[in-house]
Amino acid sequence: MPPPVQSQRSPSPSQPSGKSEVSDLKLQLRQLAGSRAPGVDDSKRELFKKVISYMTIGIDVSSLFGEMVMCSATSDVVLKKMCYLYVGNYAKVNPDLALLTINFLQRDCRDEDPMIRGLALRSLSSLCVANLVEYLVGPLGSGLKDGNAYVRMVAVIGVLKLYRFSSSTCIDAEFPSILKHLMINDSDTHVVANCLSALQEIWSAEASASDEALREREALISKPIIYYLLNRIKEFSEWAQCLVLELVTKYVPSDTSEVFDIMNLLEDRLQHANGAVVLATAKVFLQLTLSMSDVHHKVYERIKAPMLTLVSSGSPEQSYAVLSHLHLLVMRAPYIFFSDYKHFYCQYNEPSYVKRLKLEMLTAVANESNTYEIVTELCEYAANVDVPIARESIRAVGKIALQQYDVNAIVDRLLQFLEMEKDYVTAEALVLVKDLLRKYPQWSQDCIAVVGNISSKTVQEPKAKAALIWMLGEYSQEMQDAPYVLESLVENWEEEHSAEVRLHLLTAVMKCFFKRPPETQNALGAALAACVADFHQDVHDRALFYYRMLQYNVSVAERVVNPPKQAVSVFADTQSSEIKDRIFDEFNSLSVVYQKPSYMFTDREHRGQIEFSDELGHLSIGGEPSENVVSAQRVDENDKDLLLTTSEKEEASGSSNNGSAYASPYDNSSASAVGSQTRAESEISNQSATGYSSQSASLGIEDLLGLGSPAAAPAPPSPQLKLNAVAALDPSTFQQKWRQLPVALSQEYSVSPRGVAALTAPQALIRHMQSHSIHCIASGGQSPSFKFFFFTQKTESSSTYLVECIINTSSANAQTKIKADDQSTSEVFSTLFQSALSKFGNP
């Protein structure tokens, strides 16, 4: 019998249909309830089916609960299953009636047939009714000991369900430790896998409240467990393999030979037809080799082909998921994909979301040898019927031009776009030509000649219009009729709806005025008048500003509005490297698809297994805009410090010492509440630490004003911290420590121009820091952004300091994060590090 026709007529659950049908069903069920007549099961089946189909389309059939339970006394498995499904759905809203089901469920839990036992146990644990929890513990306990693997499998998940519903009952019954035992000893890999899932969920949820749970969770990634799981990896189902592999990414091997052992063991997983297994394996490889840069690159090479195969096999949806990951890899290491660019060509029938990814990849892999072909291909898309994609293709061409390869040929192409006479093509091309001119002013001759031919009337899009107007203002000397075009635009002021365009127009008229005053004077007057009357605040204010400046002194006004311009060398990247790294750490998760780290789209409790490393202090950011917020807070604190006297400061640190990172050194001393003299003895270099904190505070302020130059800062008093010149640390220990230790200090300071000049390659800085007994363990990046990981040790003890240092040479600043075994001295070390860095580039 097909599901009811009603479903087609009234698909919306909000419609109150089905009332009479439900009471009809109720009657029929009653009649069958007590019957023992032959064939009664068949009629029950039909009725149950009807009930469940109503349930599916959203009709409330909870009023049938009593009748359904009465009919459930049967030996027919199909009937049982339908009944369980129904009970599971409605027990929550009918807690009292649910009690009626306990009896038969408990009886079924002791059935001879393991199928029935498992089934009943699963239904029993799905009831989610508070007063029934007590009935669940017994059957779960015996289920975990059941001789049949299917029942154990169900029981393990049952424990998790119990935990979610009543965590205390679950913990009190000591189910987690039973699961732990099962995980290591059960012969059935399905049971093992379920134990792993359940324990991960339980310990992660408990970890915030209990240290023991935290330890248990850490124990899951201990060597014995990881090896135990890895050695059986092929016995697991493909889904359980993904689970195990995800766990392995959190494991920190003790040395490189261990890394290679694991990779050799998992090598053939990359040939698996299931994309999820391949990506999970790829993540293991990428994570294990993070600190071994040459092997890391080989991993990219290795996973490339399997990923490309996954992209082209399977459904479009699956290939999209893999392509997103490939996109991430291409963006991180484009040079590895230089020769694979043809794989990223768009096919005409692909959905836009795929094309968009591919366009970005094509842009990223363009280099000297393939730019011509890539740009030729992109130009084909510009004439595409799919307008949004055509636009993005043109933007891609522009981006490649800004990457400096083969600019000559590209400029020609862009200019051809302008001549294509499709309005959206012209619009996009105009915006690009503008950006191009900002970077390569030397092309102005060629561009201006073509741009001059474009009628401002055919350009409608605000962005494009603003670009055109900008060029008219900037190159009014070269463009014959610039003043007249601008004048006619000013005349139509009323019709211009975009404030952005009006602002650009005002400025352009100003610029033009300084270059060709007699021809522009009228237009300028009209523009100023119109602007001052403009309802838009910015337009109005800017006009007043210009007006007053002109009144004050025309040559000053010219210097402000029309200064000699420097070519822009680098356009700002939209995503910080920190966020990109974070996404990379979350490889094989939604973060890659959304191109956002998980904290931006998930609430904390649901971050799940993948976010394991979160509290390990892997990275310290709390939210997207926190960069600014944090530094602002720091300045606040610094301000306070500067104003306080020393004694006040002691109090402040005693009462509220957890606000700022650098307050920690005071912790012990103020707690002891002794005079300053004893304090000086009780802490190494406490004196200097106090001195530093105020000093670094003043540095912070100067930085904010953009005046800070470490070279100008007073030389720090000689620190009492001696560093070991021959300290040694192997990469995996570094990695492990980095994960475990919290960030003790995170700072940002500017780099002296000499330092910037000297930093052409990472090696220069590495050698310099080495001379200060600070050793580099890993480095990367290319101009203008470099990233280093340093470490050092104290001479007297093996206490280690770890530093992450990101230097951006174009903005001349350095961001550091310091982690230390001995947190109390991290402040001292920080100053030492900073002074070493500030000497970089000094002759």
Place this chain on the structure above:
Amino acid sequence: MISQFFVLSQRGDNIVFRDYRGEVPKGSAEIFFRKVKFWKQDGQEEAPPIFNVDGVNYFHVKVVGLFFVATTRVNVSPSLVLELLQRVARVIKDYLGVLSEDSFRKNFVLVYELLDEVIDFGYVQTTSTEVLKSYVFNEPIVVDAARLQPLGPAAIFMQGNKRMPGTAITKSVVANEPGGRKREEIFVDIIEKISVTFSSSGYILTSEIDGTIQMKSYLTGNPEIRLALNEDLSIGRGGGSVYDYGSSYGAGAVILDDCNFHESVRLDSFDMDRTLALVPPDGEFPVMNYRMTQEFKPPFHINCLIEEAGHLKAEVVLKIRAEFPSNITANTVVVEMPLLKYTIRASFELEPGAVGQRTDFKEANKKLEWDLKKIVGGFEHTLRAKLTFSQESHGNITKEAGPVSMTFTIPMYNASRLQVKYLQIAKKSSSYNPYRWVRYVTQANSYVARI
């Protein structure tokens, strides 16, 4: 870990709906459907398979016009969930024989039963049709396959090819033949999707073959099977660009760029004699996926000319030549070409005596469509179209039309020349001789000629 699973019809009705964890609000199916229907205001863009609304992640795959959807609040592996959805669809198809809205509605209780075993509290338990057999008790209600639109890659064998028993491929793994006896048979399909882009001057810009060896076994007792492929098959192209043409062309060797295998496949002797050994599980599954960029001979040559022919007029001449042997026939060929935006009329002229051909001018998106029921190897077909414009064209009209794209299906043809040399079934007795069907088919994935 997923929270809900549901299947929606094209109109957005729930066909099945299963909530595993109760973490996502009940209205999720409606939220999902509205979001997919109105992804972008202009309706031009398709919703991506994964998106987030109010902290809930929605995953979907489209199978035979139905939406298979999973929701979760957790940051899971996207590949895992999408793979799972696809696999759930396959398991259901294995059971129902035919996957369609109709068969779904008739068997929704069976589907619920399957779903209960496949996922428990959001964690995947098993997707093996074989394992599921022991836990699933509902008998499928078989839908008459003949009434249905043929769908999916396997369906191509059903039309006009008498050698193939059409019903077999739509047979459920659990349903028995009317006689009560199961027929012993095994199907191996080599399905290749080809992508070719021709430049305006007719040479090949890019070409790729994405192939799958698909298997569906109805053998009792799970005997071991050995599949032997071409002996000269090699995998991985050492050094140089992947698109380094010419070096291997004509040498006869089949060179795959890369491939992957189903987990049941053992590769013990693959390096020696290119043989795959496996014990096929029940149901349909891919034995091997492969990818090839080695140059191959494209099955069709496309020639397109567009010229102005007087004031507000132009003429298009399209020529399609089948470059394969005459004992092979391509089916359901469709040629499409976007015309200039300001085209208002198109009149067509087919060659004299043309049969089974249809032409159309799609006014809404200004597209020329040319359907050919079949094309026999070696033949060439021509279409002339006279276009009328509503305005003067400025400049180069070839820049504003095209590209020409083609879709087609060619049974018993494979472009890669990858072959199954033999299919050996471990013998139970000398009289055991099940039916073996090895079939080839090539389809167009993206077959485009620029003009």
